[in-house]
Amino acid sequence: MEVSMPLPQIYVEKTLALIKPDIVDKEEEIRDIILRSGFTIIQRRKLHLSPEHCSNFYVEQYGKLFFPNLTAYMSSGPLVAMVLARHNAISYWKDLLGPPNSLVAKETHPDSLRAIYGTDELRNALHGSNDFAASEREIRFMFPEVIIEPIPIGQAAKDYLNLYVTPTLLQGLTELCKQKPEDPYVGGGARL
Secondary structure (H helix, E strand, C coil): CCCCCCCCCCCCCCCCCCECHHHHHHHHHHHHHHHHCCCCCEEEEEECCCCHHHHCCCCCCCCCCCHHHHHHHHCCCEEEEEEEEEECCHHHHHHCCCCCCHHHHHHHHCCCCHHHHCCCCCCCCCCEECHHHHHHHHHHHEEECCCCCCCHHHHHHHHHHHHHHHEEEEEEHHHHHHHCCCCCCCCCCCCC
16 A cells, blocks of 8 residues: 655745844844844845834834834834745744843743843834734835745646746747757856
């Protein structure tokens, strides 16, 4: 009796990470931790948000007592926005961050990024998306030009390859064969 195992499927999830204004000078150190933790940094940009942009970004917090302080803090200087990717990126990033309140993080998760770099509940050093929907919204907010779409797997991947990639490759290789260049290595690469 033969047991057929399904082919492994890797789903790469994306999340938004923000290095907040008061620790932007620690970006290189934090980026090293991110990369050593198995994340890939898909996109990165340094920007300075206006209070209005901060209000729009943190719209879910509107009406809470800390909202004015939050928007003032987040617009107080430049910040670094990054799109991080890896398997289960949202939960791994949240685990790496630790609790939102840096004072609590220092007691309960002393090795977390917020325990190391944060100072209090407001100035907690870094931001991470709470869930998949928030991640998509926040990435679009910080990177309006980015295309967020699931990576095709299984039959969808085969269909995509057959519909778009294979015809293009076939056309290019056919054209190359028709031209039969005398020396296909001229101008590109080393000879074996």
